[in-house]
Amino acid sequence: MADIKVLTLLGSLRAASINRQLAELAAESAPEGISVTIYEGLGDLPFYNEDLDTEDAPAAVAALRAAAAEADAALVVTPEYNGSIPGVLKNAIDWLSRPYGNGALKDKPLAVIGAALGQYGGVWAHDETRKSFGIAGPRVIETIKLSLPTATFGGKHPRETAEVAEAVREVVGKLAAEVS
Structure with missing residues (x-):
């Protein structure tokens, strides 16, 4: 059987972000x-504009949609910015929701995880991301959740915390099990 392909969409553009580290951990484990x-x-996408969303959509949009179409599932790893979804991720959701009712992630399983400052680890952003993607077309797996306060890591890479490494591995396994 061929590999199940999980596309990870990262809500942080910072090269050394803790969420990028979680995404890397998901890939390596x-x-x-x-x-x-x-x-x-994601940082290359123009802001969503229906006037640009034509058969000649920008190359960055076509690349995102092609990657999503090739994936069997999507894992979103995101921080929380001001209590909500980072703009770069919301913009990707908007592009992926089109064409309306038939976006590239339509009916594919999707899970949202991540880390953020504060004791709740980004729960608000994760819930808002699930809601937005749920409207946009993927099959959001509400039971797959992992919201980690950044203090959990004590300045270390997430792979250095056994409980976190195992939790991320479990998330990926559970998401893949949802692929039909």
Whole structure:
């Protein structure tokens, strides 16, 4: 059987962000038979504009939609910015929701995890991201949740915390099990 392809959409553009580290951990620790790829082009997307959303959509949009179409599932790893979804991620949701009712992630399983400052680890942003993606077309798996306060890591890479590494591996496994 071919690998299950999980596309990871990262809500932080910072090269050394804790959420990028979580995404890298998901990719390096994925169970056998599951490949996790971090999408690197969210920062290249223009702001959603229906006037640009034509058959000649910008190359960055076409690349995102193609990557989503090739994936079997999506894992969103995101921080919380001002109590909500980072703009770069919300913009990606908007582009991926089109064409309306038939976006590239339509009916594919999607899970949202991440880390943020504060004791709740980004729960508000994660809930808002699930809601927005749920409207946009993927099949959001509400039971897959992992919201970690950044203090959990004590300044270390998430892979250095056994409980976090195992939790991320479990998230990827559970998400892949939702692929039909």
